[in-house]
Amino acid sequence: MFKTHLSRGLLSVAAAVTAVVTLLGANASATAADHYVALGDSYSSGVGAGSYISSSGSCDRSTNAYSQLWANSRHPASYVSVACSGATTQDVLNNQISALSSSTTLVSITIGGNDVGFSSVMETCVLDSSSTCLNAINAAVAQAKTILPGRLATTFAAIRSAAPSAHVVVLGYPELYDLGHSWYCPGLSGTDRTALNNAADLLDTQIAAAAANAGDTFADVRSRFHGHELCDFFNEWLHSVDVTDVGDSYHPTASGQSGGYYAAFSAVAP
Template sequence: MKTSRTAALLSSLLLGAALALTGAGAAHADSSAAAVDYVALGDSYSSGVGAGNYDSSSGSCKRTQRAYPALWAAANAPSSFAFTACSGARTTDVTANQLGPLNSGTDLVSLTVGGNDAGFADVMTTCVLNSEATCIARVNEAKNYVDTTLPGRLDTTYSAIRSKAPSAHVVVLGYPRFYKLNGTCVAGLTENERRAINGGADHLNAALAKRAADHGFTFADVVPAFTGHEICSGASWLHSVNWLNIGESYHPTATGQSGGYLPVFRNAA
């Protein structure tokens, strides 16, 4: 009799545990299946310049299915996906030209912007073509811009995003350091120039992180993901000077998008 009652009690406990696990699994499935409306904004680091296979319909914006927003959408099947990131975009371009798909139902937004405002392309052109002193002076000029002018521009853009998408989870992604110091490169820029350029990237990322936090956005740092895959690393996920397609210079390769930006965004989203 005692054995029978014990068996019945054990059976009851096991059934309860099974129901609890089933319920938890169902709740998890419902959560993971929740519809997501995703909008990808930003500059060339989001459109995918450097990854190749550009969508001809995107014109000079050079969007590609190899960019992290499209890769994330392909893997997660959001209920809607709007890809408005565009090569060369500054904060004012994002605000003026990219926010159309945002609305009160938007759940997720990704964004890279600020590098063009700070003169990224001109910094690199100056450093490649001029002296070390001129290069370092241009980097310092860009850092001064980041300190004095960029925060206000970011505030305007971030506020516009929040106004149009009040409930969205907004992920602001940063930029990688370009160079592995004391790496495999035997020509090109000096170590002092490479160090200054890396410092400029860190300076920009710090400003982006601060403004993102102040607006309640999530900042996603890609520097750790690209560590060991910088130019001069011997396993670079970034183009150096690409004379055949100069616009791809200093942009992530397809592997940089899939192995660098995508996992960082996935973890932050």
């Protein structure tokens, strides 16, 4: 009787191991068959993460960008990033869509911030007065409500047309500040920080809605960055305000790309 139970137990274990190996093999095969293209702006190219690829020029594509990290870990059949610092929806349509084809199976993108001038808003908030900062934020918010939805719809439709079989993952933007620590955090005023966070939330809301309307997957990175925002001392995954290198300000560090964007993307990518 003991031998019978032992034999049955061993058979069950063997069956379970076989199932796991088969599942892992199937996932590996699916990943190996992927043809992955990364589109988008500086949050996809990896501005702020260092280790820039010299051939990418002013696009500042980083080997620490989430798309490269995913490709390193999953080994797809092909991978290319055409994400570029400063890109708008029009830049995606004019300069990046051509990287897609009917054989593309996976696409990632961050886009929309530059369409409403968010990078210039952040520079304004760094360099100018609080009232000027708030005015710039309000202007960007107005554009996010009126201009951005149509541009996103056009862009996501073009991606679908160029890569009809692809799983398209649209990633959002993080909130910038931990407002709970803002009262003893140097730099911008609490009012400015709250307005910037609210603007990021609105931007994500508009992007998520456009992605859903296009049948794409929205990956929200905000929860990944909680506890790692500006004012989370020694745990920050975003570059703080730097008047000597404004371009890096508010962009994810290498840790933000891996712990924030790569984690969010991996959770929804095949």
